[in-house]
Amino acid sequence: VSSALDKLIEAPEEVNPALLAAWYLREMRLHGELRVSYLIGMAGRLEEAQASGQKMLDEGNQVVDSLRKAAADTSPIVPVGF
Amino acid sequence: VRALEFDREGRVTPATLLEVFSVPIKVRDALQYIEDATEPVRLLGLYQHYFPEEYAKSTASFSLLGEKGEQLSYSPREIEFVQLVEARFFPLNDLYEFVEERDMRIWPQILSIGDYMETNLSDYRPAVQVIITMSAGVLHDLIDDVDEEALDDRVVAALRLAEGRLNIGMLKARCHPFDTPLKHLPLAVEAVWQCTGCVWLDADYEQPVDAFWKRSDIDWLREEYEQYQKLTAKMNELYEWMEADYLHMMMAVSTLQSCLQPIEEQQAA
Numbered sequence: 001v002s003s004a005l006d007k008l009i010e011a012p013e014e015v016n017p018a019l020l021a022a023w024y025l026r027e028m029r030l031h032g033e034l035r036v037s038y039l040i041g042m043a044g045r046l047e048e049a050q051a052s053g054q055k056m057l058d059e060g061n062q063v064v065d066s067l068r069k070a071a072a073d074t075s076p077i078v079p080v081g082f
Numbered sequence: 083v084r085a086l087e088f089d090r091e092g093r094v095t096p097a098t099l100l101e102v103f104s105v106p107i108k109v110r111d112a113l114q115y116i117e118d119a120t121e122p123v124r125l126l127g128l129y130q131h132y133f134p135e136e137y138a139k140s141t142a143s144f145s146l147l148g149e150k151g152e153q154l155s156y157s158p159r160e161i162e163f164v165q166l167v168e169a170r171f172f173p174l175n176d177l178y179e180f181v182e183e184r185d186m187r188i189w190p191q192i193l194s195i196g197d198y199m200e201t202n203l204s205d206y207r208p209a210v211q212v213i214i215t216m217s218a219g220v221l222h223d224l225i226d227d228v229d230e231e232a233l234d235d236r237v238v239a240a241l242r243l244a245e246g247r248l249n250i251g252m253l254k255a256r257c258h259p260f261d262t263p264l265k266h267l268p269l270a271v272e273a274v275w276q277c278t279g280c281v282w283l284d285a286d287y288e289q290p291v292d293a294f295w296k297r298s299d300i301d302w303l304r305e306e307y308e309q310y311q312k313l314t315a316k317m318n319e320l321y322e323w324m325e326a327d328y329l330h331m332m333m334a335v336s337t338l339q340s341c342l343q344p345i346e347e348q349q350a351a
Contacts, residue, residue, distance in 0.1 A: 018109055018113050019106065019109060021116055022112035023112075030103065036123055036126075036144075039123045040127045041127075041130070042127075043123065044297060046116055050113055050116055057113075
């Protein structure tokens with residue numbers, strides 16, 4: 001459990017860059033500002049957002065997986081109502 | 083854009099209105115959203131990035147409609163980019179102008195030695211025929227396909243006597259001290275086995291290159307292609323050395339022969 005928790009504690013607190021990029025594109029589309037020339041110019045940054053977004057997603061999945069596989073540990077604190 | 087839904091009184095439903103403003107909240111959906119938004123301009127973005135001057139000067143059309151109004155898989159401007167990649171970076175399969183379906187996968191030309199069990203062995207140069215025959219592990223099936231006129235009789239006789247499976251670790255150790263092109267023999271065997279670690283030497287039609295039209299994959303294929311050219315130069319040096327002198331050819335054959343092990347012995351090891 002501790003290693004999985006350590007990974008969670010160490011994880012950066014930031015929004016996945018793929019989500020930010022998708023929201024930004026969505027916003028531009030709604031305002032009719034999403035032009036081909038803009039997309040061509042932004043292609044590199046969007047590719048980076050996809051790559052880092054995918055990486056962050058994979059890392060998150062790994063943490064969830066390690067939490068699932070972690071052995072149960074008894075808490076010293078009795079939950080309220082028990 | 084999805085067609086609008088109306089209620090019984092002809093008003094746009096709130097669900098439809100909300101749909102227009104919905105944003106992806108799952109990372110997978112966001113990744114797909116970016117993919118869908120950028121796919122139509124992916125090749126153009128890469129064109130501008132890798133060849134900015136040519137892109138600025140180009141007058142080729144962006145349209146996916148041909149002169150007769152037919153649907154094209156790639157616009158003339160995109161084809162121009164693919165041709166530049168081929169001319170300056172690495173060779174591609176000659177299909178981008180003719181395929182019916184647009185595909186964001188990169189289809190490089192197959193440059194590996196290929197499926198020698200299906201190809202006519204005598205189509206290879208003599209040195210490669212010898213290396214394939216000695217490293218294939220099914221000698222008696224291949225030896226009859228060798229172009230005997232291109233090889234010295236004594237080399238053919240030595241090939242007929244060879245039996246067993248090549249031990250690549252042993253071959254590497256044996257060739258390591260050589261200061262002749264014979265030191266490249268293990269590389270030439272790995273090229274036959276398609277396990278050099280260089281994608282251009284290892285990939286074939288059954289195991290194609292797994293790459294897409296994006297910067298990271300293009301940069302990777304460029305680096306690998308430079309590596310391919312270096313490795314190919316080494317192998318050509320070996321082939322020319324072997325073919326230059328019958329004694330060289332025999333040295334290669336005997337080196338390979340000394341690393342052949344009975345199959346049972348190798349399995350036990």
